[in-house]
Amino acid sequence: MANVPDAPKESFRLSMLLYDTRYRSLTIQVFVFMLFMAGAAWLVDNTIRNLAALGKDFNFGFLWNRAGYDISQRLVEYTNDSSHGRAMLVGLLNTLLVAFLGCLAATVIGVLVGVLRLSKNWLVGRLMTAYVELFRNIPLLLWIILIYAVFTEATPAPNAFRPNPETGIASQSMFLDAIAVTNRYTAVPNPVFSRELGWLNLGLFYVNLDVIAVIAAAVLGWWLNRMVKARATRIQNATGIRPATWWSSLLLLVGLPVAVLLGLGFHLEYPGLKGFNFVGGINVSNSFMALWLALSLYTGAFIAEIVRAGIMAISRGQSEAAFALGLRPGRTMSLVILPQALRVIIPPLISQYLNLTKNSSLAIAVGYLDLRGTLGGITLNQTGRELECVLLMMLIYLTISLLISGAMNVYNASVKLKER
Amino acid sequence: MSDTPAQTVPFVRDTMLPPAPPPASQAGALRWLRENLLSGPLNIALTLLGIGAVWYLLQGIVPWLAHSVWSADNLTQCRQIITDRWGEGATGACWAVIRERWTQFLFGFYPQHLYWRPTLAFALLFVALAPVLFARVPKKLLWFSVAYPFVAFWLLWGGSLFLPLTVAAGFGLGWAAFALLHRFGTIPAVAAAVLLPVLWWLLFAGDLSRDLTGLVGREVPFWLEQVRSDKFGGFVLAITIGVAGIALSLPLGIMLALGRQSDMFLIKTLAVSFIEFIRGVPLITLLFTASLLLNYFLPPGTTFDIILRVIIMVTLFAAAYIAEVIRGGLAALPRGQYEAADALGLDYWKAQRLIILPQALKISIPGIVSTFIGMFKDTTLVVFVGLLDPLKGITDAVRASTDWKGIYWEPYIFVGAIFFIFNFAMSRYSMHLERRLKTDHRQE
Amino acid sequence: MSEVIDRRIDRSHMQVSDEVAIQISRMNKWYGSFHVLRDIDMTVHKGERIVICGPSGSGKSTLIRCINRLEEHQSGKIVVDGIELTSDLKNINKVRSEVGMVFQHFNLFPHLTILENCTLAPIWVRKTPKREADEVAMHFLKKVKIPEQAHKYPGQLSGGQQQRVAIARSLCMKPRIMLFDEPTSALDPEMIKEVLDTMIELAEEGMTMLCVTHEMGFAQAVANRVIFMDQGQIVEQNEPAEFFRNPRSDRTKLFLSQILGH
Amino acid sequence: MSEVIDRRIDRSHMQVSDEVAIQISRMNKWYGSFHVLRDIDMTVHKGERIVICGPSGSGKSTLIRCINRLEEHQSGKIVVDGIELTSDLKNINKVRSEVGMVFQHFNLFPHLTILENCTLAPIWVRKTPKREADEVAMHFLKKVKIPEQAHKYPGQLSGGQQQRVAIARSLCMKPRIMLFDEPTSALDPEMIKEVLDTMIELAEEGMTMLCVTHEMGFAQAVANRVIFMDQGQIVEQNEPAEFFRNPRSDRTKLFLSQILGH
Amino acid sequence: ATLDDVKARGELNCGVSTGLTGFSLPDANGNWTGFDVSFCRAVAAAVLGDGSKVKFVPTTGQTRFTALASGEVDVLARNSTWTFSRDTDLKLDFIGVNYYDGQGFMVRKDLGVTSAKELDGATVCIQTGTTTELNLADWFKINNLSYTPVAIETNAEGEQQYAAGACDAYTTDASGLASTRAAFADPENHIILPEIISKEPLGPATRHGDNEWTDIVRWTLNALIAAEEYGVTSANMDELAASSPNPEIRRLLGVEGDLGPMIRLDKGWAKRAIAVGGNYGEIFAATIGEATPIGLARGLNAQWTQGGLLYAPPFR
Ligand SMILES: Nc1ncnc2c1ncn2[C@@H]1O[C@H](COP(=O)(O)OP(=O)(O)OP(=O)(O)O)[C@@H](O)[C@H]1O
Ligand SMILES: Nc1ncnc2c1ncn2[C@@H]1O[C@H](COP(=O)(O)OP(=O)(O)OP(=O)(O)O)[C@@H](O)[C@H]1O
Numbered sequence A: 001m002a003n004v005p006d007a008p009k010e011s012f013r014l015s016m017l018l019y020d021t022r023y024r025s026l027t028i029q030v031f032v033f034m035l036f037m038a039g040a041a042w043l044v045d046n047t048i049r050n051l052a053a054l055g056k057d058f059n060f061g062f063l064w065n066r067a068g069y070d071i072s073q074r075l076v077e078y079t080n081d082s083s084h085g086r087a088m089l090v091g092l093l094n095t096l097l098v099a100f101l102g103c104l105a106a107t108v109i110g111v112l113v114g115v116l117r118l119s120k121n122w123l124v125g126r127l128m129t130a131y132v133e134l135f136r137n138i139p140l141l142l143w144i145i146l147i148y149a150v151f152t153e154a155t156p157a158p159n160a161f162r163p164n165p166e167t168g169i170a171s172q173s174m175f176l177d178a179i180a181v182t183n184r185y186t187a188v189p190n191p192v193f194s195r196e197l198g199w200l201n202l203g204l205f206y207v208n209l210d211v212i213a214v215i216a217a218a219v220l221g222w223w224l225n226r227m228v229k230a231r232a233t234r235i236q237n238a239t240g241i242r243p244a245t246w247w248s249s250l251l252l253l254v255g256l257p258v259a260v261l262l263g264l265g266f267h268l269e270y271p272g273l274k275g276f277n278f279v280g281g282i283n284v285s286n287s288f289m290a291l292w293l294a295l296s297l298y299t300g301a302f303i304a305e306i307v308r309a310g311i312m313a314i315s316r317g318q319s320e321a322a323f324a325l326g327l328r329p330g331r332t333m334s335l336v337i338l339p340q341a342l343r344v345i346i347p348p349l350i351s352q353y354l355n356l357t358k359n360s361s362l363a364i365a366v367g368y369l370d371l372r373g374t375l376g377g378i379t380l381n382q383t384g385r386e387l388e389c390v391l392l393m394m395l396i397y398l399t400i401s402l403l404i405s406g407a408m409n410v411y412n413a414s415v416k417l418k419e420r
Numbered sequence B: 001m002s003d004t005p006a007q008t009v010p011f012v013r014d015t016m017l018p019p020a021p022p023p024a025s026q027a028g029a030l031r032w033l034r035e036n037l038l039s040g041p042l043n044i045a046l047t048l049l050g051i052g053a054v055w056y057l058l059q060g061i062v063p064w065l066a067h068s069v070w071s072a073d074n075l076t077q078c079r080q081i082i083t084d085r086w087g088e089g090a091t092g093a094c095w096a097v098i099r100e101r102w103t104q105f106l107f108g109f110y111p112q113h114l115y116w117r118p119t120l121a122f123a124l125l126f127v128a129l130a131p132v133l134f135a136r137v138p139k140k141l142l143w144f145s146v147a148y149p150f151v152a153f154w155l156l157w158g159g160s161l162f163l164p165l166t167v168a169a170g171f172g173l174g175w176a177a178f179a180l181l182h183r184f185g186t187i188p189a190v191a192a193a194v195l196l197p198v199l200w201w202l203l204f205a206g207d208l209s210r211d212l213t214g215l216v217g218r219e220v221p222f223w224l225e226q227v228r229s230d231k232f233g234g235f236v237l238a239i240t241i242g243v244a245g246i247a248l249s250l251p252l253g254i255m256l257a258l259g260r261q262s263d264m265f266l267i268k269t270l271a272v273s274f275i276e277f278i279r280g281v282p283l284i285t286l287l288f289t290a291s292l293l294l295n296y297f298l299p300p301g302t303t304f305d306i307i308l309r310v311i312i313m314v315t316l317f318a319a320a321y322i323a324e325v326i327r328g329g330l331a332a333l334p335r336g337q338y339e340a341a342d343a344l345g346l347d348y349w350k351a352q353r354l355i356i357l358p359q360a361l362k363i364s365i366p367g368i369v370s371t372f373i374g375m376f377k378d379t380t381l382v383v384f385v386g387l388l389d390p391l392k393g394i395t396d397a398v399r400a401s402t403d404w405k406g407i408y409w410e411p412y413i414f415v416g417a418i419f420f421i422f423n424f425a426m427s428r429y430s431m432h433l434e435r436r437l438k439t440d441h442r443q444e
Numbered sequence C, D: 001m002s003e004v005i006d007r008r009i010d011r012s013h014m015q016v017s018d019e020v021a022i023q024i025s026r027m028n029k030w031y032g033s034f035h036v037l038r039d040i041d042m043t044v045h046k047g048e049r050i051v052i053c054g055p056s057g058s059g060k061s062t063l064i065r066c067i068n069r070l071e072e073h074q075s076g077k078i079v080v081d082g083i084e085l086t087s088d089l090k091n092i093n094k095v096r097s098e099v100g101m102v103f104q105h106f107n108l109f110p111h112l113t114i115l116e117n118c119t120l121a122p123i124w125v126r127k128t129p130k131r132e133a134d135e136v137a138m139h140f141l142k143k144v145k146i147p148e149q150a151h152k153y154p155g156q157l158s159g160g161q162q163q164r165v166a167i168a169r170s171l172c173m174k175p176r177i178m179l180f181d182e183p184t185s186a187l188d189p190e191m192i193k194e195v196l197d198t199m200i201e202l203a204e205e206g207m208t209m210l211c212v213t214h215e216m217g218f219a220q221a222v223a224n225r226v227i228f229m230d231q232g233q234i235v236e237q238n239e240p241a242e243f244f245r246n247p248r249s250d251r252t253k254l255f256l257s258q259i260l261g262h
Numbered sequence E: 001a002t003l004d005d006v007k008a009r010g011e012l013n014c015g016v017s018t019g020l021t022g023f024s025l026p027d028a029n030g031n032w033t034g035f036d037v038s039f040c041r042a043v044a045a046a047v048l049g050d051g052s053k054v055k056f057v058p059t060t061g062q063t064r065f066t067a068l069a070s071g072e073v074d075v076l077a078r079n080s081t082w083t084f085s086r087d088t089d090l091k092l093d094f095i096g097v098n099y100y101d102g103q104g105f106m107v108r109k110d111l112g113v114t115s116a117k118e119l120d121g122a123t124v125c126i127q128t129g130t131t132t133e134l135n136l137a138d139w140f141k142i143n144n145l146s147y148t149p150v151a152i153e154t155n156a157e158g159e160q161q162y163a164a165g166a167c168d169a170y171t172t173d174a175s176g177l178a179s180t181r182a183a184f185a186d187p188e189n190h191i192i193l194p195e196i197i198s199k200e201p202l203g204p205a206t207r208h209g210d211n212e213w214t215d216i217v218r219w220t221l222n223a224l225i226a227a228e229e230y231g232v233t234s235a236n237m238d239e240l241a242a243s244s245p246n247p248e249i250r251r252l253l254g255v256e257g258d259l260g261p262m263i264r265l266d267k268g269w270a271k272r273a274i275a276v277g278g279n280y281g282e283i284f285a286a287t288i289g290e291a292t293p294i295g296l297a298r299g300l301n302a303q304w305t306q307g308g309l310l311y312a313p314p315f316r
């Protein structure tokens, strides 16, 4: 057979659009695309007509107008003369702040509880189970409200810290003379530097050079510590004996930043009662505290489950094998169990971070002015720009979420176990 | 040197040893204590800490609970009773508020003489769920499951029987169109099955149901007393939204999951974008969209019920999560199942409907239950769009009355306890399912 | 295994007609840039029983899966029962309902009873009334000797029983051609025999069969042609007696020595 | 299996000295109130190769795991290499680093390469310099015939290869005694042989070995004593030839008939 | 148009506050009462002939205008202040003023504060999304004082925060303060400071652009006010309709002229509106007046004939 004659080229028939695998998917996609576009066009058209009927336009110009309202917790300069855009930034930073601190605390709680739940101690195990079940099965909103209620209903007013003019004794006293938990806020000392380096203008906001210096010192310490560790590993590789590094680690990780702090004349400014309220320190509002604690405790319960499952997923065989080789429990944990458990734990952990960030929008329940409270709340209401505000707010939340899950994907790809 | 040293005498046991009881250290309460509470210094410290924590908590709560008052007309009276009984300065729980208002927590402002309707709807829910959850229930009951949404709607909102009937007829129409057109190919059949009911609902359903209602009048078998959405509240509202959300999000979630698995670029992209978008924004913003923006997106002049709008948004929200759950279920199926279906000549839809989805859904039930738990908890957020959810909406309403102004913990504890019981039961059930699926997913 | 060979097989019914059942010409297939099947030419007549063997990865499964287009080929031509396999869905579905396939891992549907497994395709593809489909299914279940299991679920059956159900399931579609992809290799030794017996019976009835298998006893007893594949090509084909006694290519010899060695 | 038995094993090096490696006397163990090991008496000499067999649940694994105290015993005495196993952590660690153990499911560390798996314990327990540890590891990897896989991860190896790595990993600690707990029972038949070969080689070098296995061919070829356990007690022990030819207790007979029956 | 929608629906959707004693508050059975509520009922009676055909939609300071703009409610009667930007930029139509108010402060008596000027450094509870929020910021700035705002969503929340001592002062419309104070168990321990820092003309609002509907709502309010001015009450109106010689009253009560049809209603619309809860004065007295626990005096809200600002345009 010299040449198998190819089948004569089939002429195109209309039915092939439906029945030929090559064209079929195209047909379906075109059909779906048209449906989608029609739907989108319908929505947009409705929106335009509705806006026209209401005499409104679609315009983000309001972001540059004066906001006029005050925000008590602000991480960047803001007064009621600032613009709505700036108020949005303040709200966004508040969201990020509570989300970040929440993730931090939730992780600590979750890891602690997760490990304790695995402990052989019956009592502790039961307590931790109770905690986890309680928090997981009751709506977050209830926890936020309850914790807020504990703060406002069960703590003294700032006035209670004032000495009675007759007896000279206050009915409440501050913890260590530094911290006062009141029904409005928790007053804590304010870190200040007597030898200030000044402020750096970053356009959108200013940053304190002292803080930068301390962070730089911490990073430097961390980096040096890594060098020390690497050196220890080198020595170990060469001689088999690993030199003790805990003291140098301590010195570098803690000592260095402390030295810089001292050098900058770091001290605490203690809050004192003046007029109606404590001044001098930092007043962390109860709405923030309640939101933060509730988010941390709630998410912590989920993280505890993740941690527990992660450790349990590393089969008993792994630690037995390590024991059988003569490795001690501590080393087994750090060399064998943790590196594996982390791979299992981190992806769901990050999606919990994502949930926490999204749940921080429940700030609305306690009047914490986050992104939803400023942009999606007061600004929306004062300007009447529902469409713009809600869309912008969604866009920002979406961006945050995508950034977090993007980070997760990168991590997943980098630690994936090699398989056949 | 011998290969076997002399010492290894061949050995045979003539009489088997009976099991002996374990030594004292291995049994009894002592061992339990030693092993579970006091093994090692760390454990002892933990035990002490644990006892401390429990003690601290109980100390705060027990006296308060012990001083419970179950009957009083208002808060002042209640406080007075506590002072009278347990002395000046004693604090106690005023459960009287729950005793007086518990129906509101459960039913919101639903008319009292109609309480039987949501109750019946709730009871029927279990009947409708039975064929899904228990394999042994006769499959005929599935027809009831299909009819249940319409029955429940009618029971809850009342009004004319013909409204749910005509809506259901739309689905019937779609199904009939699909069955009739199927021989001409799947795509036209699907298109017809979607378009026909939509046309029916938009053009005929409303008038027909009105005419029929006019015809037979407002008599009992065709008409139930109407209950407006603003009367809904409390757990009736939460369960209505939760169940409707899950039920509606299932088909949507399945479509999304299949879309995400599709190898058609556009469809996959659309599915992924939708899922990621919904999962990337807080539910609150979606609820705000429902209450603030939906009217912008609909033709001028359309208004519809806020509960319905919330259900739509919650459905979209849950669908994205359900889609991910089902995707997991689909991924867990061995490729062989797809291939066997192909090899038998089943087309894509038949293979999905008869082979793939029944299995994938079954694997996904635990995930669906957890999604439901999450959603049930999230129904409390509807308070922010002005609905009377049990947690904040109703408690605020109760507290707004002069009688109970100032009461705080009791309503929250009550609502929290109910949520806990519901969710804990469901999560235990789903764990049980998970275990069962693990062992007998290949056997029934 | 030896039992299979010993068994006296009545070859009288096993007639091979002149009609062509499967015609493959110059067929090539790539996975990405990996050339799995190279210039396959092959004609199968009605009633032929062909055994395909060869080392792992040589493309046997791929070849057989191309025949009912579980895999798409990229060049060349495959005509099954007079229908050319192109991207036309209708043709594909027609071919698939004419060609039965039995997999290594049975691939029964675990959520359906044995009977439902067997009636599913007849009801939904062939549009047979349920009653009739049930009767046909029971007929074939009897044939594979497990009618009493009809209302159990696959998970409750042994591997051998499951594979026999899989065969019955294919038969219920009344296929003209049966494809087997290592139907016994996932089975415990005791169960291999019962499946092979079923297959032999099928062969005796004159079914056109293509079977990937390493059961050489079966090949000798039933096949009227053995095809040896390596690296995606047909290296040698012959009638079984000749093939085993007198392998011509070195690769075949090597392969046979390995496979019959133990 | 038959190949293993057929293989001519050079027993000349496999000398058994008089020195005692493991001495177990009147050892009892309970799980809660369940009496798993009952009055175990057993002496193992340096260079002995002991195979332990018995029905499932008879306590074989538990016995072997008591020897490096993965399980705690409640009464009686276990002395390994002159060190008595008590709750003293130092002794336990000393014993564990002298006793190698190979598990049924390999238990390699999936996040480390093959080489790292082998050097982990020498570096952290024996404080061997890395270079030296690497050399030792490569030596043993060569011995188990997979030096070329050193930089792959366990997940990339076949089961047989993984089990050989597990053996190499134990050997890297230069143990005086090796414990095997059904090292081949999770493997495909083709792979069993390569692992058994490795073990035989080890035996030929005079390693003291305790091996729970059902590979009776291996037992006959290598062991100088077979111990049969049932219900937590040693029911019979003898040298392999005698043990298989002439089982004395009824339980042993029953067990052997089941295991060699097919 | 809204009128047709309402008629078709058979029900008026009315946006009210989530709970402000005397203005709008649901009782244990979900029945709403109050000053704003009565106005909604009057409109429903005028349009639908039945004052009970109202669905009350509770709105917060933040959600109210969107609820109106999105069509969720037909009328917003939620002590909302008539301001320039709300009337223009937010596309609302304030149909008039039903209560002339101003922003005040409430503090605990034992705080020892007698003037708002002494509130430097205080924590102030403030409802978000209100004019009072903006006034507060302005006022403290003008007076060069500092304060910490505590943002709250609803009056109930504000009440609770203030009662718990989480803020030193609570600020909102003076009427709202009075209502809040009246609801306390110990009203005598709280004082409303003398400063009124803003003008708060409160009035019902409708959507911009639907003049027909706006007219109906506006003239319903005017009818209530005019009725008080002419002495028409729910008790005597039948009698007056039959016997009053005053053409203005006759036109109002629909015995004479064609006012109803001019706004696409029937002749008896105003009569029905008055019949539900009485005229303006009756409503005021029954819900927030001096005889109620809230105890507000008529003050600026007296008829112009009594030295107040209420001045209904002529019915002619
Ligand atoms: N989906 C796929 N993508 C890429 N390569 C594949 C795919 N399926 C199979 N292959 C490769 O194609 C080659 C032939 O595979 P095939 O399964 O046909 O071999 P086989 O002869 O059936 O082997 P076995 O006896 O192991 O079943 C193998 O090298 C395999 O790795
Ligand atoms: N951690 C444990 N707790 C309680 N009982 C256990 C535990 N581990 C094992 N057992 C029980 O102890 C008995 C002996 O177990 P062991 O694993 O030693 O048996 P085996 O002889 O190795 O069996 P196999 O051949 O199946 O491995 C079994 O009945 C088992 O159920």
Ligand SMILES: NC(=O)CC[C@H](N)C(=O)O
Binding pocket: E061, E078, E079, E080, E081, E127, E129, E130, E131, E132, E172, E173, E176, E200, E202
């Ligand atoms: N307190 C309120 O809810 C209303 C405040 C004010 N009258 C406003 O309209 O903004």
Ligand SMILES: [Mg+2]
Binding pocket: C060, C061, C062, C182
């Ligand atoms: Mg194959």
Ligand SMILES: [Mg+2]
Binding pocket: D060, D061, D062, D181, D182
């Ligand atoms: Mg074992």
